[in-house]
Amino acid sequence: MRQTLMAFAALTTVLASCAPTSYSGYAKSGVTRETAALDDTACSVEANKLFPAATFTTTVYSGYHGGYGGYAGGYWGGYPGYWGGSHVQVRDANASMRAEHRADCMTLKGYAAVNHPICTDDQISGRKYAPIAGAPKPAPNICALRAKGGGVALIDLNKPL
Template identity: 85%
Template sequence: MRQTVVIFAALATVVTGCTPTSYSGYAKSGVTRETAAYDDTACSVEANKLFPAATFTTSVYSGYHGGYGGYAGGYWGGYPGYWGGSHVQVQDANAGMRAEHRADCMTLKGYTPVTHPICTEDQLAGRQYAAIPGAPVPATNICALRAKGGGVALIDLSKPI
């Protein structure tokens, strides 16, 4: 059963700054989004089994931060030094191998890696769009919307509803 999902521009509110400007995925002609998601999940599960998480932590100490200024006439003018804190870095030694295996697996299934830009508010201009079925190849009129609840929908800017 094919359902049309209506995407509202309100869902596409993009906060500038740390927000990514593109969405990377895979495209394959004639494949539904459900099939593409299933294949991607299967490749990810296989990669996780072959290259499980191998995390290790490292404590990073900030050390001493020197001050400036000095003591003048009964008044401390300046900024005293202090000992900085520390933080823990967590790294996964197998993350790169998992990502590479997932990409190879999707390529073997006939998919091509693609990158779609995130839709801007100016492009949407308050209009509504239906999500594109399937896994389309990049085009100047296709962009990605981030939904408030998570996930991404691809829309065709030349086909408002």
């Protein structure tokens, strides 16, 4: 039982370390979030037209895994060797060019790339917040909160409801 609990704690720690710690977006003073989202979508569509997905797949074989012990039909302990499985890796050759074009497009529209930290449970501590209107620049009191139904909402920790 103790080993199970330790394994669960280790798995939880590993999964938590995979969670993002910040939300990347774009900021421009005087712009609503809706306008920022429309501009971002327009830049993404343009990037997708200029640099369409160019995916390449590669099958990676795991190879032969040799057995050990004196295996003879299962009588002497040990186990037989076996051929491992395989998996397919997919790579999009144009992904970095699309991302770069989108960033350049947003910069030309007057936006600045920003990173907002993800709100921690301690920061929220049971209080409710209204989403911020607009596309704010980073500040110590602004963080990103996962919205119900998906997406992200930026909140001002200095303004609870």
